[in-house]
Amino acid sequence: MNDDYLEIRGLTVDFDGFKAIDGVDLTLLEGQLHFLIGPNGAGKTTLVDAVTGLVPATGLARYRHQDLLRTKSHRIVRAGIGRTFQTATVFEGLSVLQNLDIAGGVHRTAWKMALARRGTPSYVEEALETVGLSGLRDKPAGVLAHGQKQWLEIGMLLVQDARVMLLDEPVAGMSAEEREETGELLGRIGRERTIVVIEHDMDFVRSYADVVTVMHAGKVLAEGSVAEIQANARVQEVYLGRQHKTSGAEMSSGAESSQEAGHA
Amino acid sequence: MDAFTTPLLAGTATGALLLIAALGLALTFGQMGVINMAHGEFLMAGAYTTYLTQQVVTNTDLSIIVALPAAFLVAGALGLLLEVAIIQWMYRRPLDTLLVTVGVSLLLQQLAKDVFGAQGDPVHTPGWLDGNIDVFGYHWPYRQMFTILLAVGALAALGALLKQTSYGRRIRATVQNRDLAETVGVSTRVVDRVTFFVGSGLAGVGGVAVSLISGTNPNLGTTYIISAFLVVVAGGLGQLQGTVIAAFAVGIVTAFLTDWFNSSMAQVLTFALVVIFLQIRPQGLFTVRTRGLA
């Protein structure tokens, strides 16, 4: 095994006394599609925030011998860890091509930055190809459909050459067809990368997950293959218990699908 | 002893004045994201209201008491007018409200000049405020104590409004989550207007206190607006306690610096201190934590 894995030990995030993450241990290996599930408020997004320097945390998060908790966000990105956000955030005023090109700018010299772009760099072409947006290259990113924006974000991570991709609900709001395409895309690019997906849709998780980690109340509840998780009694309890407390109308689609998982 | 008490007491009074001016700003800035550069001119409106009140109510002892609610209403009405005529079209463009209100501020200054004349008008201090008490050699003017009481009163009234009344709950709900407040039936339009009225009215009350220091003049607002904004910035948004501490801190620190150096250096150094302070606490003293990518 090489060093290209993300190691998290005893990670804790404390919001003025409220422990949003409470002593989480995780090892995320290369070449696996790793899914992070759990009810709302379980701390999934906060975990990603902590690893990418958005919220202060204690404990350990290490990638290639680099202590991520003492590194600034943009340095973490430079170390090869990229992420997306729940709401797709692309630069709406720039074209698809410009969005991808801008993502590849980290290692450019100051002089290159001061010049205009000439032609299309090969890695940008490749990313366009991979995420299937070649035909829309000159369109402003703002006019893209929701799913296309998510793909564009993944494309930007590719251009960034992110070795670890932390994706926050990439298929939320996508059609079944788009989900399938996204799943295949993740499968393709995941072979030589570490990919972590936060997801609620259990169908999607079942179809593509190699490893699933269930989080609840800031702690890791269970970890294993899809089958192992589904058989786990504590996981079932958490989801069932949640069902009793919440009224049907307020329950999100994500919660419904997780509840499904509990029964299966 | 007086080398310590004089700046402390005088600075507390300056801080109280800054607090009255900054409370309204913190309210409108915190809730609506509006940066009202014409707030200083509402102070000026309060000062001119005091002058006009003294023309009508010639009993000086009484007139200042009458002037307080009058100034609150006049400045509040001006604020309401500003909200209805201009600001309501510009929510979600906070930086642009800053520039629009710069224009409003210029208009109001010129208007005051044309109506009242460029020469300032006198405001007479009532007899019961015209005196002092000897505190370790500092002849502490009653007027400064009155300013501090006024600030405490304004703060208490505002606190009661926010904590005890249904409007207060609506205001707090709107500050915390505008969209959610709307969905549960709070008319944020009405809440915004009430907030603007109250915030501007407070500036009017501050104007009464200012008029006791320097009478009236058309440029009176510009003297206080920047300091008041620095207080809001240093205090942080969303919590009045930050504004309170920052106001008194700026007032007292400026007074000590004035004592040690001079007024000009005190102004410059206070600015430098605020910038250094923001290095330590970039979001100000107190801030409401929000989730997600801002």
Add this chain to the structure above:
Amino acid sequence: MKNLLQTGQRWGRTWGPLLGIVVVAIALLVVAPAVLSPFRLNNLGKYVCWAIAGVGIGLAWGRGGMLVMGQGVFFGLGGYAMAMHLKLEAAMATGGPDAVPDFMVLYGDGTMPGWWEPFRSGTFTLFAVLVLPAIAATILGFAIFKRRVKGAYFAILTQALAVAFATLLVATIKQTGGFNGLNQFTQFFGYNLYDPVNKKMIYSIAAVLLVVCLVVVWQLYRSRFGELLVATRDAEERVRFLGHDPANIKLVAFVVAAVMASIGGAMFAPITGIVSPSDVDATASIFLIAGVALGGRSLLLGPALGALAVGFGRTFLSESFPDQWTYFLGLLFIVVILFFPSGLGSAWSQLSARLRPKETVR
């Protein structure tokens, strides 16, 4: 046909702005000197100085989203650096190489502070005009941007800076001339300042500098940096997750804007014959913003043309309506920001965009 149209559009995108700059250059350098009286040309020179600062504000505010309300400070750094040299030149012309400026004799003890000494050299002064604001902006920008102070906080801090700077100048009479500022220059790098031929030359230098600044921002706007700056303006946190520190990107734009303001200030001194605190305080800074808002903050030529228009309007209105002209300035802010938030330049381009299909049919 479609291909041709596209080619035409791309051609227009590359060359259009340059063509605009050429038109501005010809208007300022050929037409204006030919038709304007020396006095009016000198007035125009003053507006050109504001326009140079405006171009930088367009970069920082329009493209970078940083509302710089205190550009008067950098305008002042350049203006005072140049004015110190001109003051020393005037002193040395009559009193020999060791002469000190008259106001130091009148109001001080006749000795000159050491930091004035290098400004005897014209080369050093030119160097200082470029480097002083860059250093000041880097220190200030570093402190502000690294701690993620932005938006209204940033605007208010910069305005407070302008107030503090002006107060400092007024209070340091023996070092900076105080409220009176620096004035009574006689020559500009050896050229007599009151000779009409030389005044025309100084005007031309300012106009050339404006064109150069326009070309610089034109290149910046079309560069990858320009794209990144706009990206930072629209979604600062997202840029962080591209691996860039947004603070550095903003810092570059802020420093370039500061240097341009300084260049404007440096030319302001010989053109108006005075630099005083009232040219650099909060009000003066707001004047600079007004022009940029009017012309269109994020356009290439908008800030410069807006600054020229506001400068001209200020002169024209104060000559025609000496008592009421502040009303116009107040209304300008309200109307432009309320109805044309992207400036009149954008209003025009929106209109022409609607008209364009008809034109291409021809």
Add this chain to the structure above:
Amino acid sequence: MFESRARHAMGIVLALTAALGLSACGGSKSGEESAAESCVDTSGDTVKLGFLNSTSGAMAISEQTVRDSLVMAAEEINASGGILGKKIEPVLEDGASDPAIFAEKIEKLLTGDCVAAAFGGWTSASRKAMLPVVEAGNGLLFYPVQYEGLEASKNIYYTGATTNQQIIPAMDFLQSQGVKTLFLAGSDYVFPRTANKIIKQYAAELGIEIVGEEYVPLDDDDWTTQVAKIVAAKPDFVFNTINGSSNVGFIKAYYEQGLTAETTPIISVSIAEEEAPAMGKDVTGQYAAWNYFQSVPSPANETFIEAFQARYGADRPTSDPMEAAYASLYLYKALVEKADSFDVGEINAAADGVSFDAPEGTVTIDGDNHHIAKTGLIGQINADNQFDVVWSSEEPIEPDPFLEGYAWWDPSAQ
């Protein structure tokens, strides 16, 4: 492909600009000065005069009064036949309280409107800004305000007091009152700093001890902490060189902390008839040093006050700068009539000894330094906010802007 073209294009634009710029850059070095041609045309039956005062901005408060009396003087002169038979045609400009605007407007007046002379300016900053323009264009400027001295230009006539006609008489008055300790309070800018430098040196000469010195910025009205220092220092007298609205804050803080005209009187050099009633305090008993008070008994003053109040309202007081501005226009008339010409050179040649029976008394121009001889007066404020003259230099004092006649004066001392 487009990129390389764009770079070429950029190069072309820059080259073009450089060429255009260079073509306009035929400068001439100092020495080969091309003489400024005067464009003043007095061949018709009118003569253009420029009145340049701030009617907007912070200084409008003071300068409007100067404008008013200039306009009135012009109307009076026109009614009585004009200057050398030519009617005055005033050109009004706003200096906008901004020195750079003053520089611009004076150039417009001299080269655009071709006025024969300009009147106005208030702050020293505005005068300093106008001075090089007036000298370069060889024009004439009449400056009507008391100022800190240390200046003399052949193109400017200073009709307000210089320091030896206001500050020094005030000190003489203090000595006559037996003052032993003095506190200096001023706005933080050039005039108060310079005035206080003179005061400190003269005080040392007179044996008066300076027990404190405080400055506050022009736009700052809160004097509370500084006044506390006066309370602590317990001086016999306070010398007030504060300017503008800051005076109100000073006076209010002064009385609030228990100081009065009886315990610690103030002598001011910028509180006049206009300002005294605007303090919001009864300032009866306080002093001011000027060269003119509305209460000065003279037939010329009676006529002046009558005319002014008839023109602008019976409630309008008259004050020193207004009177100096009024006198400046009449002095110009006298200068032109003595020289029998509107030419600047001929006016200057005829200047020495030209006099006018001004409301303050007879004033006479000193041909060397272009200041005028004035009588120093100290007034004490009475219950009607008028000044009772309590001390006078008796004779007009010859102007000495550089204080060359005062042995104790050492300009290079701190």
